[in-house]
Amino acid sequence: MVILGIESTAHTASVGLVSERAEVLGLASDMYRPTKGGIHPREAANHHVEQFPALVRRAMDAAHLQPSDVEAIAFSQGPGLGPCLRAGATVARMLSLAWGRPLVPVNHCVAHIEIARVLSGMEDPLLLYASGGNTQVIAYGRGRYRVLGETLDIGIGNFLDKLWIELGGTFPGGPALEAEAKRGSELLVLPYSVHGMDVTFSGILTAALALHARGVPLADLAYSVEVTTYSMLTEITERALAHRRRDTVVLGGGVACNERLRTMVRTMVEARGGTMFAPPRSLCVDNGAMIAWTGYLALRAGVTIPVEESVIEPRQRTDLVLAPWRTG
Numbered sequence: 001m002v003i004l005g006i007e008s009t010a011h012t013a014s015v016g017l018v019s020e021r022a023e024v025l026g027l028a029s030d031m032y033r034p035t036k037g038g039i040h041p042r043e044a045a046n047h048h049v050e051q052f053p054a055l056v057r058r059a060m061d062a063a064h065l066q067p068s069d070v071e072a073i074a075f076s077q078g079p080g081l082g083p084c085l086r087a088g089a090t091v092a093r094m095l096s097l098a099w100g101r102p103l104v105p106v107n108h109c110v111a112h113i114e115i116a117r118v119l120s121g122m123e124d125p126l127l128l129y130a131s132g133g134n135t136q137v138i139a140y141g142r143g144r145y146r147v148l149g150e151t152l153d154i155g156i157g158n159f160l161d162k163l164w165i166e167l168g169g170t171f172p173g174g175p176a177l178e179a180e181a182k183r184g185s186e187l188l189v190l191p192y193s194v195h196g197m198d199v200t201f202s203g204i205l206t207a208a209l210a211l212h213a214r215g216v217p218l219a220d221l222a223y224s225v226e227v228t229t230y231s232m233l234t235e236i237t238e239r240a241l242a243h244r245r246r247d248t249v250v251l252g253g254g255v256a257c258n259e260r261l262r263t264m265v266r267t268m269v270e271a272r273g274g275t276m277f278a279p280p281r282s283l284c285v286d287n288g289a290m291i292a293w294t295g296y297l298a299l300r301a302g303v304t305i306p307v308e309e310s311v312i313e314p315r316q317r318t319d320l321v322l323a324p325w326r327t328g
Helices: 041-063 082-099 108-120 156-166 174-181 202-213 218-244 259-271 288-300
Strands: 002-007 012-019 024-031 072-078 103-107 126-130 135-141 144-150 248-252 275-277
Touching: 002 041, 002 082, 002 288, 012 041, 012 288, 024 041, 024 288, 041 082, 072 082, 072 108, 072 288, 082 103, 103 108, 103 288, 108 126, 108 135, 108 144, 108 248, 108 275, 108 288, 126 218, 135 218, 144 218, 156 174, 156 202, 156 218, 174 218, 174 259, 202 218, 218 259, 248 259, 259 275
Parallel strands: 002 072, 072 103, 126 248, 248 275
Antiparallel strands: 002 012, 012 024, 126 135, 135 144
């Protein structure tokens, strides 16, 4: 069985083909990069519309497959930017109708969990989900994934992008800040904003920009931002582990590609006698393969959606989506 997945929640348009054994048979992605500022949803959607035909062909060619080999079409239903989600959903509907295949809706956050879960071989791990629009600690319980802690304002990736752009850089900000942080050594004082199981980043953004205005070295500022914010994420992940009595953690999302974050979480988990797993970069960032794999799990559990009912849900929450493939 082969499932085709369409990902289009934000800056990345991606098409993936995955087998029932979680083999990534084909994966083609293209990222929208604005010339200045952050993501403009309509411009990003236009980018996706232009790229998807070629991405579908590239993924199918890489997998050496024909439309008749595909069992179902899965797509990101939410959460995400409305125009971007709509672009991907339109492509998915067209393929479903043209190829005569069922349509499967997928929650983007759950897809990050499921691809990491199958790649790691871990049965029931916690997920630290760190991306542009989402920052959550997630665990499974009673038929769905539960959010144990999350950002109360902006996602960690949006925070990094906003900071880097305000400092004069261009989108995306995370990789550029990471490169700068590797040259830093002095830990500057920034707000440590943990509120129980939740975090906030807007105050750190204001404080970091104030330090920059005072002329602190950029490398030290980037280093301090990473250490402070990733310590916050590591803390709430450890608290979630203790609360749920777990010993395994998987990472997901674009920010989870950061080596400092991976090292900090791994050190914490291993100190508790546990194990951490982070997917390879191509499957950690937004990608069509994770949508396809989660679509396979949903299809196996009987989840499909008529084309006429396949509305996008930009504010769809992780903890409001059932995961029937895990029930029991």
